[in-house]
Amino acid sequence: MTRDVDVSTPRGDAPHQDTTGLRRFGLRALLGWAALLVGAVPFLLLWLLVQSSWPPLASLDGEVAAELNQQVSGSPLLVTVLRWVTDLGGTAFAVLVMVLATVFLLIRRQRRLAAFVAVTGIGLAILGPVAKAVVDRARPVVQSPVVETPSNASFPSGHSMTAMVVYGALLLVALPSVRRRARPWLVAATAVVVVAVGFTRLALGVHFVSDVLAGWALGAGWLAVTAAAFRGWQHSRGREPDVPLDPLDVPPGGEAHLAPSSDPALPGGRRTVLRLLAAAAGVFAVLTLLGLLVTAVLTDTWLGRFDRSVVQWIVEQRSPGLTTFMETLSVLSDTRVVIAVGLALAVLGLAVAASWRPAVFVVVTIVGEVLLYFASSRVVDRLRPEVADLVGGLPSGASWPSGHVAAAVAVYGALAALVIVYGRGRWRWWVLAVPAVLAPAIGISRIYVAAHYPTDVLAGLLLGAVWVWACARYLLPPPGRGVRAGTAAAAARGRM
Structure with a gap:
């Protein structure tokens, strides 16, 4: 007869397992409280020292x-x-980064990590103002102010706290998907950004040293609380970490990989680089030749008279309401807006396509447009219209081509290209209306504020359109293939 063998875990091992689990839980709880105290104790100490002067x-x-x-x-x-550096810790940029990170993780079906980022950001938005209101410390008074002094309290530094929490949270999310050799470099880069933001608050004369230190301490404490809570949430479902040093104890297969697909970031390699350089050289040559022709040869012809008469007529139509509208329209291609929209396109494209190609496309498109604008404007060196402008501080010899118009075509054209390549259905072609409407409208606004002539606007349209087409041609898959690649990547994510 065959005897039944009991292969279940012996009862004698159960207490050992319970003890081990309890020990692990106790160790994690101890580490969480220790991390909290590392931030909370210095903050409270600084608070007492500031209050007692x-x-x-x-x-x-x-x-x-x-x-x-x-x-x-x-x-x-x-x-x-x-x-510029201090803006990395500003509220607007922090909100943009945290929202993009949350959306990125949701698209990648990393709901727990998305919740961690969202809760951390929401708590930051509440904790900072509350701490400032409680302490209510006055800002520094310096001999030669270089920026406008903020109206809220000084202690703790909101920018320093924001940098600690935002970039610290991103670091914790990214660490599990980064190779071990690269982790120290990622940690060091994060530390450099956090320290740099804090230093700018001192150098700009809007915070004391104790404000910055308190901001870092309070931010580290809040980050420790949310990280410890997330670790507990992970283990409440019986998940054990694969990497013991992972701060968030992300389970195996749950890492937020940036680009899990095998799609190359730069298709064609060196050949693509050479093609883009050739396209850039061609755009620069055409823009420069046209600019020199307009400014040196045709300035006293019908074209020059047309330029000046259009500017004069539009300036005569100015009114308070129309001025507000035109200035608002012009902001849509301002440097900060272009950077924000470009960052959003790169992150969302990376999330949807699970490939670096959309991000590389956006970066090359925007950076290339900026370089082409600066190069051609320096060579042509066309003076701006000789009428009362509504924009102060513009360089007098950078009228050709219109940088705002070229930037609008580049960033909103990149948006259209990504939707066409990675979208579904015929509706996606309608997104071409975004750059087709916005870019000329922004061009009119630049003429209205007397920053450019009509031919400058046309040159900006030419620069942006040709460069976006070249970047999309060489960096993105043809329309339709991007949809299939994104579907395959989504299926791969579903198998993780």
Whole structure:
């Protein structure tokens, strides 16, 4: 007779397993509280020292603020760079990044990671203003202000806290999908961004040293709380981490891989690069020749008179309401808007296609347009219209071509190209109306504010349209093939 063999786990092992699980839970809880204290204790200590006006800290705050203001106030270029860097910790950019990260993870069906990012961002939006209202510390008063002093309280630094939380959260989400050798570099890059944002708040004279330190500490504490809560949520479903050092304990197969498909980021390799360089050289040559022809040969002909008469007529139609509308329209191709829309297109294209090709396409399109604009405008060096302009600080010799119009065609043309390639149905071709309507409208707004002549606008349209076509031709799959590639990538994600 065959005896039945009991292959179940012996009862004697159950207490051992329970003890091991309890020990793991206790260790994770201890690490979570330790991380929280690392941020909370320094923040509370700084708060008490600021409230009591501790002389050493007050002296350090005042001396650093005065010294940095003295070094920065004499360099407008340095102030511009500092303002650009400090925007990386601003509310608008933080909201954009967190929303894009959440949408990216939802598209990739990483709902738990998306919830972690969303909750972390929402808590940040609440915690920062509350802390400022409670402490209510006045801003530094420097001898030579270089930026407008914000109206809200100084302690803690909102930009520093935002940088810590936003880029720290992105780091935690990205770590499981990054190779071990690359992880230290990713951590270092994140630290550089966080420190740089904090330094800009000091250099611009809008925060004390203690404000920045408190912002980092409070941000680290909040990030530790949400990370610990996410770890507990993971283990509540019986999921065990594959990588012990993964801060969020993301289960195997649950990593937020950026581009899991095998689609090459740069199809054709060197050949594609050479083709794009040839296209850029051709666009630059045509723009430059046309610009020199218009400014040096045809300026006193019917074309020159047409340019000047159109500008004069449009300027005569100015009214307060129309001016507000035109200035708002012009903002749609402002540098910050172009960067924001381009970032959104790159991230969403990466999420939908599961390939680097859309992101590379967007970056090459926007960067190439900017380089072509600067190169051609420097060579042609056309003066702007000689009428009262509504835009201050414009370079006088950069009228040809219109940079705003070229940027509008580039970014909104890139949007249309991505929808046509990766969208479904005939409706997707209607998205061409976006650049077809917006770009000329922005061109009219640039003439209205007396920043450009009509021929400058036409040159901007030519630059943007040809460059977008070239980038789409060499960097994106033909219409229809992108749909099949995206479907295959979605199926691959479903098997993870």
